[in-house]
Amino acid sequence: MNDQSSTTERVSCGLTGQKYETLESRDGMLTLRVEITEARALLLALHKECAFEINTLVTAVDHGIEREDEDKPRFDMIWQFQSVSHADRIRIHSWAKSQEPVAPSIADLWSGATYGERECFDMFGVIFEGHEGLKRLLMPEAYDHFPLRKDFPHQGIEPDRLYKAWDRERRQEEGGEA
Amino acid sequence: MGSLDAVHKTLAEEGFLATRLDTFVNWGRKNSLWPMPLGLSCCGIEMMAMVGPRYDIARFGAEALRFSPRQADLLIVAGTLTWKMAEVARTIYDQMPDPKWVISMGVCASTGGMYDTYSVVQGVDMILPVDIYVPGCPPRPDAVIDGMLKLQKRIELERPVKNLMEDRSADNEWIEGHGEMIRQENQAVPQHDPSAGVASDESR
Numbered sequence: 001m002n003d004q005s006s007t008t009e010r011v012s013c014g015l016t017g018q019k020y021e022t023l024e025s026r027d028g029m030l031t032l033r034v035e036i037t038e039a040r041a042l043l044l045a046l047h048k049e050c051a052f053e054i055n056t057l058v059t060a061v062d063h064g065i066e067r068e069d070e071d072k073p074r075f076d077m078i079w080q081f082q083s084v085s086h087a088d089r090i091r092i093h094s095w096a097k098s099q100e101p102v103a104p105s106i107a108d109l110w111s112g113a114t115y116g117e118r119e120c121f122d123m124f125g126v127i128f129e130g131h132e133g134l135k136r137l138l139m140p141e142a143y144d145h146f147p148l149r150k151d152f153p154h155q156g157i158e159p160d161r162l163y164k165a166w167d168r169e170r171r172q173e174e175g176g177e178a
Numbered sequence: 179m180g181s182l183d184a185v186h187k188t189l190a191e192e193g194f195l196a197t198r199l200d201t202f203v204n205w206g207r208k209n210s211l212w213p214m215p216l217g218l219s220c221c222g223i224e225m226m227a228m229v230g231p232r233y234d235i236a237r238f239g240a241e242a243l244r245f246s247p248r249q250a251d252l253l254i255v256a257g258t259l260t261w262k263m264a265e266v267a268r269t270i271y272d273q274m275p276d277p278k279w280v281i282s283m284g285v286c287a288s289t290g291g292m293y294d295t296y297s298v299v300q301g302v303d304m305i306l307p308v309d310i311y312v313p314g315c316p317p318r319p320d321a322v323i324d325g326m327l328k329l330q331k332r333i334e335l336e337r338p339v340k341n342l343m344e345d346r347s348a349d350n351e352w353i354e355g356h357g358e359m360i361r362q363e364n365q366a367v368p369q370h371d372p373s374a375g376v377a378s379d380e381s382r
Contacts, residue, residue: 139297140262147296156296163264163305170268 004030007088014049018042023093029080031091036077039094040104043079047109052081052090055106058116060096060124062150075101075124081110096126105131123148196339207251207277208333211240211326214250214274216267218257221284221316225256228319238326247273252329254322255306258286259299268305279333281325282308284316291315 007030008022019038025031034042046052057080064074073095080091096103105128107114117128118137125146128134135141140162145152215225228235235241244250247270259267271280282302285291288311290300302308309332312325 138262152296154295159261159296160264160299160304163261166265167268167305 004028007086007090010086011046011050011090015042015045018045025091029089029091031093033093036094036096036103039077039092040106043092043104043106043109046081046090046092047106050083050090051085052083054082054084055110055113055116056080056082056089058106058113058120060101060103060120060126062124062148064150073097074099075126077101077103077126079106101126102129103127104129105134107131122146125149199339200337201334203338204334204336207336207338208330209239211238211252211279211329212242212244212250213240213252213254214245214247214270215243216253216255216257216270218255218259218263219286221256221287224316224319225254225283225322228322233319233323235323235326238323238330240326247271248275250274251278253278253280253306254283255280255287255302255308256283256316258291258293259302259305260297261299262297264299264305267302271306277336277338279309279329280306281310281312281322281329283312283322283325285313286315288313 011030011032018034018041020032020034020042023031023033032042057078059078061076061078062074063072063076075096075098077094077096078091080089082089094103101124103126105113105117107117107128108130114131114133115137117126117131118134120126121128121131121134122136122138123146136143139147142162145157147156215222215229217223217225227233229241229243240252247253251274253271253274255267271278280302282288286293286298287302288308290298292315294300299305310325310329312322314321317325
């Protein structure tokens with residue numbers, strides 16, 4: 001990770017023909033930014049050509065509800081990958097340009113990303129196109145809100161609603177039996 | 179531990195045999211609690227230490243931890259209860275046969291603790307009736323043993339024979355929304371206002 005130049009060389013060889021820009025990063029990890037429409041092609045090339053075997057992170061950053069126009073999008077998608085054979089890492093950024101963000105799924109390339117994408121969907125409401133079985137991971141399945149979005153209050157929106165519905169149903173069943 | 183008058187009154191109401199039988203049944207129950215450990219987070223580790231030889235709850239007759247609620251009469255809710263887990267916890271409580279008691283172990287189980295957040299039940303008493311609250315994060319095993327001794331004192335005061343004669347469902351009925359009532363009372367307390375400075379911080 002410290003030797004970024006070898007990573008840059010290797011990745012730029014693997015990603016010939018892809019459109020991306022290199023960002024500065026404080027931790028020294030090679031960081032690329034790509035358009036969301038071309039993210040899938042770049043990640044595919046990253047998987048095929050650059051020997052990044054492990055997907056370590058799929059997440060998003062919510063930059064706030066007031067950012068909703070085209071040039072200042074709200075959700076920044078982030079993928080991180082690790083190469084065991086070359087002992088280095090890479091980070092990919094991409095703006096998901098919508099209030100209801102959509103991103104390409106990489107679960108077919110790195111199967112470990114299945115859970116990462118489910119968690120990201122659970123917390124941010126990012127729809128991963130091509131993910132089979134994109135459902136909530138941590139919150140109850142019928143929950144309507146996305147807790148890590150900036151407009152979500154930290155004490156929650158009716159967190160007990162689903163329990164109460166379950167409890168009411170259960171009591172009615174008990175009453176019916178007795 | 180009532181006064182002599184109270185003893186006379188009880189004797190007059192229920193007679194010698196019933197009160198002696200109460201004492202006998204309570205003696206049996208309190209010295210042979212069978213805990214169902216619901217270890218949800220770090221409190222569970224302290225609970226294991228409590229069962230082990232160093233703290234040894236066998237001294238108080240509660241060493242037989244049962245992982246089936248059907249065989250237990252004391253539910254120890256140890257740790258952070260999330261809303262997703264709440265249904266399971268309530269089901270476990272419902273599956274325990276009467277008589278049953280509940281110890282809420284640690285601040286997370288008692289009030290939500292530091293997890294003042296969307297995913298955590300703000301006190302297990304929102305979904306279950308609780309007998310003993312043990313504070314601490316996590317509480318030391320001896321604190322939980324102290325809670326267990328207090329529960330034993332509480333069991334001594336129960337009147338099983340009288341309950342057998344009468345319909346005790348009303349006694350046992352847990353008020354729905356009890357925890358929510360407490361929460362509303364808590365919300366009535368003025369919240370911390372950063373502009374008001376330190377004084378309001380103390381009053382909180």
